[in-house]
Amino acid sequence: xxxxxxxxxxxxxxxxxxxxxxxxxxxxxxxxxxxxxxxxxxxxxxxxxxxxxxxxxxxxxxxxxxxxxxxxxxxxxxxxxxxxxxxxxxxxxxxxxxxxxxxxxxxxxxxxxxxxxxxxxxxxxxxxxxxxxxxxxxxxxxxxxxxxxxxxxxxxxxxxxxxxxxxxxxxxxxxxxxxxxxxxxxxxxxxxxxxxxxxxxxxxxxxxxxxxxxxxxxxxxxxxxxxxxxxxxxxxxxxxxxxxxxxxxxxxxxxxxxxxxxxxxxxxxxxxxxxxx
Amino acid sequence: xxxxxxxxxxxxxxxxxxxxxxxxxxxxxxxxxxxxxxxxxxxxxxxxxxxxxxxxxxxxxxxxxxxxxxxxxxxxxxxxxxxxxxxxxxxxxxxxxxxxxxxxxxxxxxxxxxxxxxxxxxxxxxxxxxxxxxxxxxxxxxxxxxxxxxxxxxxxxxxxxxxxxxxxxxxxxxxxxxxxxxxxxxxxxxxxxxxxxxxxxxxxxxxxxxxxxxxxxxxxxxxxxxxxxxxxxxxxxxxxxxxxxxxxxxxxxxxxxxxxxxxxxxxxxxxxxxxxxxxxxxxxxxxxxxxxxxxxxxxxxxxxxxxxxxxxxxxxxxxxxxxxxxxxxxxxxxxxxxxxxxxxx
Ligand SMILES: Nc1ncnc2c1ncn2[C@@H]1O[C@H](COP(=O)(O)OP(=O)(O)OP(=O)(O)O)[C@@H](O)[C@H]1O
Ligand SMILES: [Mg+2]
Numbered sequence: 001x002x003x004x005x006x007x008x009x010x011x012x013x014x015x016x017x018x019x020x021x022x023x024x025x026x027x028x029x030x031x032x033x034x035x036x037x038x039x040x041x042x043x044x045x046x047x048x049x050x051x052x053x054x055x056x057x058x059x060x061x062x063x064x065x066x067x068x069x070x071x072x073x074x075x076x077x078x079x080x081x082x083x084x085x086x087x088x089x090x091x092x093x094x095x096x097x098x099x100x101x102x103x104x105x106x107x108x109x110x111x112x113x114x115x116x117x118x119x120x121x122x123x124x125x126x127x128x129x130x131x132x133x134x135x136x137x138x139x140x141x142x143x144x145x146x147x148x149x150x151x152x153x154x155x156x157x158x159x160x161x162x163x164x165x166x167x168x169x170x171x172x173x174x175x176x177x178x179x180x181x182x183x184x185x186x187x188x189x190x191x192x193x194x195x196x197x198x199x200x201x202x203x204x205x206x207x208x209x210x211x212x213x214x215x216x217x218x219x220x221x222x223x224x225x226x227x228x229x230x231x232x233x234x235x236x237x238x239x240x241x242x243x244x245x246x247x248x249x250x251x252x253x254x255x256x257x258x259x260x261x262x263x264x265x266x267x268x269x270x271x272x273x274x275x276x277x
Numbered sequence: 278x279x280x281x282x283x284x285x286x287x288x289x290x291x292x293x294x295x296x297x298x299x300x301x302x303x304x305x306x307x308x309x310x311x312x313x314x315x316x317x318x319x320x321x322x323x324x325x326x327x328x329x330x331x332x333x334x335x336x337x338x339x340x341x342x343x344x345x346x347x348x349x350x351x352x353x354x355x356x357x358x359x360x361x362x363x364x365x366x367x368x369x370x371x372x373x374x375x376x377x378x379x380x381x382x383x384x385x386x387x388x389x390x391x392x393x394x395x396x397x398x399x400x401x402x403x404x405x406x407x408x409x410x411x412x413x414x415x416x417x418x419x420x421x422x423x424x425x426x427x428x429x430x431x432x433x434x435x436x437x438x439x440x441x442x443x444x445x446x447x448x449x450x451x452x453x454x455x456x457x458x459x460x461x462x463x464x465x466x467x468x469x470x471x472x473x474x475x476x477x478x479x480x481x482x483x484x485x486x487x488x489x490x491x492x493x494x495x496x497x498x499x500x501x502x503x504x505x506x507x508x509x510x511x512x513x514x515x516x517x518x519x520x521x522x523x524x525x526x527x528x529x530x531x532x533x534x535x536x537x538x539x540x541x542x543x544x545x546x547x548x549x550x551x552x553x554x555x556x557x558x559x560x561x562x563x564x565x566x567x568x569x570x571x572x573x574x575x576x577x578x579x580x581x582x583x584x585x586x587x588x589x590x591x592x593x594x595x596x597x598x599x600x601x602x603x604x605x606x607x608x609x610x611x612x613x614x615x616x617x618x619x620x621x622x
Contacts, residue, residue: 170361173328176348177355178375179430188378192365271365 039247051248064230068209071148075205079156087164104151109214117219139221147215152205159201195271203264278433285334294320296490307460309481310470317490318470322436326353354432358439360423362411369407375430397425417448437469486510508619511551518593520550532589537566544620552613554596565610574603
């Protein structure tokens with residue numbers, strides 16, 4: 001499906017829908033973003049550069065993007081396994097598990113943060129045994145990582161699930177009758193068919209983790225340069241009335257996030273073009 | 278390799294898709310499985326391929342039990358009705374798939390795989406499509422690629438589920454001949470499902486007619502056409518005129534009036550008279566044993582098809598040669614040249 005206007009489209013209403021889409025996107029997304037850029041022009045280029053390359057900003061950005069990426073990777077793998085179990089096996093409590101997947105969607109992020117902190121605190125259910133093993137989760141980057149995994153998992157599960165359900169069973173039967181082992185069927189036939197959906201799930205989980213604030217700040221400890229995420233740094237700058245600093249960091253986040261999402265999008269388009277009927 | 282099915286039963290819930298199927302397929306034979314929709318053709322094929330398991334009965338390959346082996350170990354090439362090509366692989370990789378997933382100790386080298394795939398693509402005459410993806414192929418091309426993919430593993434048995442089902446009439450005709458030639462050159466025991474009787478009669482060595490999960494008749498194309506074993510087969514193969522008759526006292530009655538034809542083994546009671554359309558001879562109104570008036574005529578090819586309202590009440594369609602022109606309203610006499618009488622209304 002091309003975004004460019006097909007000269008003779010069989011679908012009516014192209015002009016109208018395209019017009020509405022562009023207007024709506026401009027109002028909701030583009031104008032606020034443009035405001036952000038305009039705001040950051042209050043700064044001279046040198047000032048902007050100083051803010052953005054200061055140790056604290058760089059650390060925050062690194063933590064935000066690095067951990068989000070790692071969490072999205074974990075979600076990609078674990079989410080795929082969860083989807084597989086939910087779709088392919090019948091076990092008692094399957095529907096319950098299926099519903100539980102949505103909990104991170106629905107839970108207010110602050111509640112998630114408090115719950116995770118309580119769980120992983122030194123005396124928490126999981127925190128205590130982990131502490132005994134010398135692993136500290138709460139108030140460290142590891143805590144941020146876990147919170148990001150928590151909030152990202154439904155994105156992978158819910159994007160991949162319908163695609164796996166719709167996967168034609170004859171494809172697998174064809175592979176089996178050609179002599180493929182279960183392992184080969186999964187790795188050479190099923191996973192490649194799921195690639196576009198997996199990439200979408202990954203991108204969504206990643207984007208959500210980058211933008212996550214509520215649940216992370218509770219468990220992070222928020223030590224500058226160690227466990228301070230970029231969105232928190234922005235809030236701190238705002239509370240100090242350093243609006244220009246805040247917007248500068250925001251602009252960097254925006255650009256990096258856009259580049260990554262765009263890259264994933266292209267990758268996904270490519271995968272889709274390989275897998276389309 | 279020979280295939281034998283013994284008393285195969287398969288139910289889906291309360292529904293019996295296969296109800297005691299016995300079948301023997303000789304080595305190198307090309308067998309057609311013919312039957313109406315829902316008669317269990319696909320189910321039987323899937324059981325032979327190991328994609329489905331029977332509730333009772335046996336499947337033997339060369340006299341050995343095949344049911345203790347899964348689809349993967351049976352070495353059966355299966356061509357699906359909707360091709361089931363791998364959409365994320367190009368044509369070359371689709372065909373190569375079966376070779377690439379072989380256990381490492383017997384896997385061919387990359388060069389051998391390339392050579393074999395090339396050979397197969399030549400065989401199906403589509404070597405120029407190697408880099409395309411399935412979405413970029415026509416239906417007939419996909420079908421042939423699916424066949425090449427199935428042949429790559431050098432299957433001992435080839436099963437084709439309505440291989441030409443989704444194609445237009447002209448392409449079907451071409452592929453039909455092509456399949457026969459191909460089978461002649463590779464000579465692997467093959468079963469193909471179709472509900473196009475012309476296809477079955479033209480391509481296969483033997484034809485199996487199925488209905489409601491049972492085999493009605495097995496025989497050469499001329500057997501099933503000329504001497505149908507059951508009323509169902511007669512009605513299903515070729516176009517037949519069916520008239521409800523009554524057999525009493527050694528005579529055949531239509532609507533109470535005796536017909537001038539022999540009973541020929543038909544049992545007493547309500548029966549059905551089957552006559553091929555072209556076996557109903559047409560003559561002057563005072564001749565024959567059935568009488569009626571022409572209500573509709575269409576002429577095409579070597580025959581004219583006439584609709585005749587019988588004085589006995591039914592309306593039948595017959596095929597008559599074009600040497601005697603029929604007109605609407607003509608009164609005619611009819612006599613069946615060949616016919617069968619099966620018990621049952
Ligand atoms: N997995 C299944 N679950 C339930 N019923 C099934 C299943 N597979 C087949 N059936 C039923 O079994 C019967 C035989 O099906 P089958 O697919 O073998 O028919 P077929 O002869 O191949 O028909 P067609 O010519 O339409 O392909 C049908 O009535 C079908 O509804
Ligand atoms: Mg079928």
